[in-house]
Amino acid sequence: MATPQKDDDQQTPNPPAVGWTGRIEQHYRRIKENAETYPYVWSSYIVVYGGFGLWFAYRWRKLRRTEDRVRVLQERLRKLAESEESASSAAAKSDKASPPADKAPN
Template sequence: MATEQTSNEGQQEKGNDNAVPNASLLTVGGFRNAVFEQYRKAKENAEAYPYVWGSYLIVYGGFGLWVAYRYKKLRNTEDRVRALQEKLRTLRQERESNVKSSVVKAAK
């Protein structure tokens, strides 16, 4: 039984040794090391599976281009609407000034 306890204790110590670096990754190594570690893992995965990452690039890159195109088209439409609103505003001001001047002339 004594040997079973020591082997269990040894396993618990190994488990704690594995848990300590993961738990203290942000505290001891800092945020920069954690980001670098994630970058390294992603880079290794991309090197191991280039076709998967290439398909992600094509799909999400195409989606990004489509969103950029639609955004540009929306902005152009907004600019045209603003220009038309400005024309209407100036026409309305001209009509109001004409109506006021005709009322003043009629009053004399």
């Protein structure tokens, strides 16, 4: 009983990709096959580029926090300068309104 056996090791060629979805699916299959063939290479890519991504995210977050702190400090400084300016202008107005006490009338 000799029956022809189908070899599981032989892969049938993929049909040509039709349209964008076909190309994307074909590209995905190639990447998946490559990742299954070379898992250590892909894991090293994940570790290295994932590490870069985490470092960039950390630095970006730190930069945003620093910018927020600077904005708060600038706002406080602006309010302080305005209050000092209004206090000095109010004192100058009160000095002009009152006659000088050290001059004697003629």
